[in-house]
Amino acid sequence: MEQKAREILEKYREAGRISIEAKKLAERIVKPGKNAFEIAQELEQFIVDQGAKPAFPVNFSINNEAAHYSPEILDTRTVGDQDIIKIDLGAHIDGYIVDTAITINFNISLEPLRKIAEEALEAAIDTVKEGIKVLDVGAAIERTIVNGGFQPVRNLSGHQIKRYILHAGLTIPNHGSGKFALVKGRLEKGKVYAIEPFATNGVGEVISGKTTNIFRVKRKPKAKETDLGKILAKYFAKVGVLPFSPRFLYNGGGLEEKEKIMMDLRKLFRKGIIMGYPVLVEADKNAMVSQYEHTVIVKENGCEVLTRN
Ligand code: MN
Numbered sequence: 001m002e003q004k005a006r007e008i009l010e011k012y013r014e015a016g017r018i019s020i021e022a023k024k025l026a027e028r029i030v031k032p033g034k035n036a037f038e039i040a041q042e043l044e045q046f047i048v049d050q051g052a053k054p055a056f057p058v059n060f061s062i063n064n065e066a067a068h069y070s071p072e073i074l075d076t077r078t079v080g081d082q083d084i085i086k087i088d089l090g091a092h093i094d095g096y097i098v099d100t101a102i103t104i105n106f107n108i109s110l111e112p113l114r115k116i117a118e119e120a121l122e123a124a125i126d127t128v129k130e131g132i133k134v135l136d137v138g139a140a141i142e143r144t145i146v147n148g149g150f151q152p153v154r155n156l157s158g159h160q161i162k163r164y165i166l167h168a169g170l171t172i173p174n175h176g177s178g179k180f181a182l183v184k185g186r187l188e189k190g191k192v193y194a195i196e197p198f199a200t201n202g203v204g205e206v207i208s209g210k211t212t213n214i215f216r217v218k219r220k221p222k223a224k225e226t227d228l229g230k231i232l233a234k235y236f237a238k239v240g241v242l243p244f245s246p247r248f249l250y251n252g253g254g255l256e257e258k259e260k261i262m263m264d265l266r267k268l269f270r271k272g273i274i275m276g277y278p279v280l281v282e283a284d285k286n287a288m289v290s291q292y293e294h295t296v297i298v299k300e301n302g303c304e305v306l307t308r309n
């Protein structure tokens with residue numbers, strides 16, 4: 001292998017190692033009664049302390065929420081003693097991103113739901129090799145989850161990862177048949193993909209919820225947008241090009257600082273300089289959701305799972 005390719009692989013592996021440790025930390029600190037804001041801050045700080053950067057804010061989606069809930073600044077939400085929580089986190093070194101998720105469940109009756117997403121991910125990984133159709137990976141996920149008596153979430157999917165781009169190129173569906181099964185493409189050797197089955201006891205579809213707490217810079221302010229340019233310049237070093245949380249901008253100044261940050265972000269949002277990712281909830285409001293995710297590098301006859309021990 002040439003030197004440059006070897007260095008890139010080492011960065012992916014190191015980001016993967018850090019993400020594994022971060023998941024272990026999550027399993028120790030996500031406990032009933034604990035505050036979601038403090039947990040997210042601790043996990044992101046851990047990633048930094050280990051020598052990587054968060055590739056996106058820690059997602060802390062609870063119960064009916066499937067994805068994109070991330071604690072807001074000074075969020076008072078706490079872990080409930082019957083909650084099923086999806087911790088989805090990312091780490092990158094020099095733009096080489098890994099994306100991985102686990103489900104932490106405190107409701108014994110939802111254990112089969114938690115377990116089926118974990119099994120679906122393993123079944124999907126078993127199919128991965130150079131040239132396999134993404135729909136065949138999705139079919140393995142769907143088969144596992146449906147045989148377990150649940151539904152895959154069909155409008156959420158895995159994705160290719162490129163340097164500094166979390167969702168790039170190919171989509172890896174969580175199903176292999178039915179009305180959404182139109183996704184084309186095959187996995188290619190040497191490329192990096194995140195595979196992320198979601199399982200639910202609901203209808204298998206998510207809709208956008210009311211709140212948004214993850215954002216991303218979408219465009220540069222124009223020369224004449226002087227004020228917006230100044231606002232973005234103040235924050236850009238901390239938010240970069242990857243998804244961010246307002247928490248990334250917070251310096252411990254309490255509710256007053258929070259209000260100031262949120263006012264600035266609203267200005268940028270209204271003019272389309274930043275975009276938001278709304279919380280995604282299962283369409284059946286009483287349904288629960290589980291999720292597991294790994295990042296893999298595809299090989300000729302299999303893959304290297306970067307985010308698994
Ligand atoms: Mn993820």
Ligand code: MN
Pocket residue numbers: 099158159194196293
């Ligand atoms: Mn992902």
